[in-house]
Amino acid sequence: MGEILKVSNVEKYYGNKGSLTKALDKVSFSVNEGEFTGIMGSSGSGKTTLLNCVSTIDSVTTGKIVIRDRDITAMKSRDLAKFRREELGFMFQEYNLLDTLTGFENIILPLTISGEGHKTAIEKVHMVAQRLEIEEIIDKYPYEMSGGQRQRIAAARAIITNPALILADEPTGALDSKSARMLMECLENLNKSMRATILMVTHDAFTASYCHRILFIKDGKIFNELVRGSDSRKVFFSKIIDVVTLLGGDASNVL
Amino acid sequence: MYFKLSLRNVRKSFSDYTLYFLTLTFGVCVFYVFNSIEAQKAMLHISRSALEIMKSITYVMDIVSVFVSFILGFLIVYANSFLIRRRKREFGIYMTLGMEKGKISRLLVSETIIIGIFSLAVGLLGGVFISQGLSVITAKLFEVDMKDYTFIFSLSALLKTILYFGIIFVIAIAVNTFAISKYRLIDLINAEKKNEKQKLKNPVVTWLMFIAAVLLIGVAYKMVMKNGIMRFDNTLLFECIMGAVGTFLLFASLSGFLLDIIKANKESYYKGLNMFIMRQINSRINTAHISMSFICLMLFVTIGIFSTGLGITRVLNMGYKDAAPFDISVTAEKDADIIKALEGNGVDISAYASDVQQYKLYLPAEKTTAGTIFSSVEDALPAENLEKIRADIYPLPLHLISVSAYNRLLDIQKKPHVDLTGSQFAILSQYVWQDVYLQDSLERYAKQPNKLTINGNALSVYPKVLSDGIVNNSYELITLVVPDEVLMNCEYVRTVLCFNCKGDSVAVQDEFIEAISAAKFGFGYSYASKSEILAQAGGSKAIISFIGIYIGIIFIITSAAVLALQQLSEAADNKRRYTILKKIGADNRLLSKAIFKQTAIYFFIPLAVACIHSVVGIKVANDAIRQIGSLNAGANILITAVTILAIYGAYFLATYVGSRNIILKNGSM
Structure with a gap:
């Protein structure tokens, strides 16, 4: 199992000399191929900043982020755009689907942007749609879909380019518990059957319980790490709850 | 505190909506300039008749200004409601902070007033500046000299501009206040999050609409090309409505179709x-x-009036020179002595001119009409209009002038003599160049060895067609110049007196016209001064070009500004x-x-459709105007295209750069 992502000593400062905020403070970790990793933390802990840095949407102050042996902190913006569309897939809390496009068109978009021929592109979309069981809704517009359906379209869009790493930012944040469960099963399926490497940010313990490994972040630092190993999801879930309680001041997020 | 807030808001939105402010300012500026035309007489060396005509131009401009103020009013009200919609979230924040709707309205009122005062001030300043330059154009149109530079300022235009725009701003404020009162806080707060529903039309309906649009427009084209636009009647109205409805349907279906x-x-x-x-x-x-349909139709009208308006002024421009070869001409029926009659009224003609010529026109003994000449070169006339030419032009009588009298008239005009042998006659036509076909056929007639019997003398045609005029505002399409001896014992048709004035010609002409209009003759007579004819020609030219430029500019900036505003505000979405x-x-x-x-598709689809309309429109207008001269459409279309593309293109580029900045700069990435 190769190493897909390596984050070493990443720091991110906001503000100026007068009032400096360390959003990330010497964060280091790595993700292996085929791993489903979660990052948990309360609001303001720096988890979204970390994801933004990994996803090249934001830049780091110091430190290195290497994805598939390429140092993204040293890349130019043109190369970054190319890198983003070839190596990364994205899922967001607000789905970020284009409301003017149908589901099908939303999924095919990353392929047309990278200049893939229309025939293979269409084929790929159908294949992914089949796998995610969204063929029936694929010709609808986002406003005609439920939140869960939208997020599954977004998941299809994220994996269509067969990226090295799928980055998910609170994918279940806007979903009810039933849709959340369906989506997580879908992601788990992607991870298992397509060996997709997923890095997911969440503050929801239930969502996190689908991961293999969870990094806890507090005040910009990695605070704890939890590995599921051979635990059942239920056991893992209660372990997560314990850590979250330990994190303190976060009980409201759990209950 | 509210004033401070609104001032800051204006400054903030000023950078966002520079285009709107510029358009507004430009509108004010144009409005002032075209209402200040009468004030320009201060700088022009102008005859009394021209002064009268300038008054009527001012009157026409008054009417056009009402129309223009409706257009600008629409733009301002539309733009204002647009800007408000854009700021829903901001208002939502004010309201959650406890500001009442009344106070928000008051905030908006003071903003609108600040914007209004600012754009009025800048626009008027620009207008006063530009109106100095406009008098050069007016001087050119009226073919008059300019006096020494005097600063031109029209208080009435200034007050009128302030009044009209004041009313428009008040209406805009009322509309805004009404809009604010309808908003609900929850909608304001969530304004930016809303997903637009995609209203999709049934593809079959789209196709049907598209086909109906193409059919309607096609039939309207065909009908208007067949019927022409010379008469404004129900048919024309019907064609216009068909074209307009077709255009609306076209835009409603075009994007779905594409x-x-x-x-x-x-x-x-x-x-x-x-x-x-x-x-x-x-x-x-x-x-x-x-x-978009409105914008397309406005662009069509702009293209139409720009290009045909320019063409008409050129035709008129050519016409007046031939219409007024002399400063003054007086015409009396039959045989008369005009000089003596003037003296009888105490008018001494030598006080006005040094070289005065009085000559007579004669009626040939044989029945001779324009048809006598044209019928032998009929194949040079346009076949489709032949019936009309036969009916209208053939019966026109031909009159005679002696070659010696003609040469004396050429002396006044300082032109070389015409030498006729004893057996020649020459064709003289003051106006015929205005119609290419008539001119061609006359020239062909002169080149052929044609003969004509006049007063029993068989004369052959002089190989050139003469065009130097013999009277101001001539009634004759064709006059024949013949040797003096042919005219013995011939019947008189008219006596004509003509001369060029001494000294300050414009002032002397006015004096003479005043003297002769007070005189009483024992016979019927008419008179025409060059400055009168110039003023009339200049007046019609000025009206056509001023209206053309005025409405054209307003239309194009309005449509471009509406497009730009839509585009920029949507850039935020x-x-x-x-x-x-x-x-x-x-x-x-x-x-x-x-x-x-x-941006390009959004801007240029209406322009493209307007261009297609214009091709037909200009062709039809050309056909209509050909009767008084050819339009030379090519050059006019080029000028029009350059002007429109320059203004429209500037708006397009500004919109593109503006939306790119909104979209790509300080993004969340």
């Missing part, structure tokens, strides 16, 4: 951001097709969409290209 066509070609549809661009356009034309594209890996170059394409 989407279907491009979608069918999967290779180009699924290429780069094409799919996204097409969907963007489609989603907006669905909601914006009414404004689109920002979210473009951010998504950026996140999934589209680089800035690709995004800029997409923004460019989107």
Whole structure:
């Protein structure tokens, strides 16, 4: 199992000399191929900043982020755009689907942007749609879909380019518990059957319980790490709850 | 405190909506300039008749200004409601902070007043400045000299501009206040999060609408080409309505239709951001097709009046020189002594001129008409108009002038003599150049060895067609110049007196006209001064070109500004969409290209449809005007195209740069 992502000593400062905020403070970790990793933390802990840095949407102050042996902190913006569309897939809390496009068109978009021929592109979309069981809704517009359906379209869009790493930012944040469960099963399926490497940010313990490994972040630092190993999801879930309680001041997020 | 807030808001929105402010200022400026025309007499060396005509121009401009103020009023009210819609969220924040709707309205009122005062001040300043330059154009149109420079300022135009725009701003404020009172806080707060529903039309309906549009427009074209536009009647009205309805249907269906066509070609549809661009356009034309149709029709009218207006002034420009070869001409029926009659009224002609000529026109003994000449060169006349020419032109009588009298008239005009042998006659036509076909046929007649019997003398034609005039405002299409001896014992038709004035010609002409209009003759007579004819020609030229430029500029800036505003305000909506594209890996170059394409399609589809309309419109106008001269459409269309493309293109570029800045700069990435 190769190493897909390596984050070493990443720091991110906001503000100026007068009032400096360390959003990330010497964060280091790595993700292996085929791993489903979660990052948990309360609001303001720096988890979204970390994801933004990994996803090249934001830049780091110091430190290195290497994805598939390429140092993204040293890349130019043109190369970054190319890198983003070839190596990364994205899922967001607000789905970020284009409301003017149908589901099908939303999924095919990353392929047309990278200049893939229309025939293979269409084929790929159908294949992914089949796998995610969204063929029936694929010709609808986002406003005609439920939140869960939208997020599954977004998941299809994220994996269509067969990226090295799928980055998910609170994918279940806007979903009810039933849709959340369906989506997580879908992601788990992607991870298992397509060996997709997923890095997911969440503050929801239930969502996190689908991961293999969870990094806890507090005040910009990695605070704890939890590995599921051979635990059942239920056991893992209660372990997560314990850590979250330990994190303190976060009980409201759990209950 | 509210004043401070509104001042800051104005400054903030000023950078966002520079185009709106510029358009407003420009509108004020144009409005002032075209209402200040009468004040320009201060700088022009102008005859009394021209002064009268300038008054009537001012009157026409008054009427046009009312129309223009409606257009600008629409623009301002529309733009204002647009700007408000854009700021829903801001108002939502004010309201959550406890500001009442009344106070928000008051905030808006003071903002509108600040903007209004600012744009009025700048626009008027610009207007006063530009109106100095306009007098050069007026001087050219009236063919008069300019006096020494005097500062031109029209208080009435200033007050009128302030009054009209004041009313418009008050209406805009009322509309805004009404709009604010309808808003609910929850909608204001969530204004930016709303997902637009995609209203999709049934493709079958789209296709039917498209076909109906093409049919309507096609039939309207065909009808208008057949019937012409010389008479404004119900048929023409019907054709216009058909064209307009067709245009509306076209815009309502066009994007859906194009989407279907491009979608069918999967290779180009699924290429780069094409799919996204097409969907963007489609989603907006669905909601914006009414404004686009209006813009298209306005552009069509602009192109039409620019190009035909320019053409008409050129035709008129050529006409007056031949209409007024002398400063003064007096015409009396039959045989008369005008000089003596003037003396009898105490008018000494030598006080006005040093070289005065009095000559007579004669009626030939044989029945000779224009048809006598044209019938022998009929194949040079346009076959489709032959019936009309036969009916209208053939019966016109031909009169005679002696070659010696003609040469004396040429002396006054300081032109070389015409030498006729004892057996020659020459064709003289003051106006015939105005019609290419008549001119061609006369020239062909003169080149052929044609003969004509006049007063029993067989004369052959002089090989050149003469065109130097013999009287101001001639009634004759063709006059024949014949040797003096042919005219023995011939019947008189008219006596004509003509001369050029001494000294300050414009002032002397006015004096003479005053003297002769007070005189009483024992016979019927008429008179025409060059400055009168010039003033009339200048007046019609000025009216046509001023109206053309005035309405043209207002139309084009209004339509371009509406497009720009829509586009810029939607850029903010689109920002979210473009951010998504950026996140999934589209680089800035690709995004800029997409923004460019989107803006270009939005701007140039109405222009393209307007151009197609204009091709037909200009052709029809050309046919109508050919009767008084050819339009030389090519050059006019070029000038029109350059002008429109310059203004419209500037708006387009500003919009593109503006939306790119909104979308790509300080994004959330």
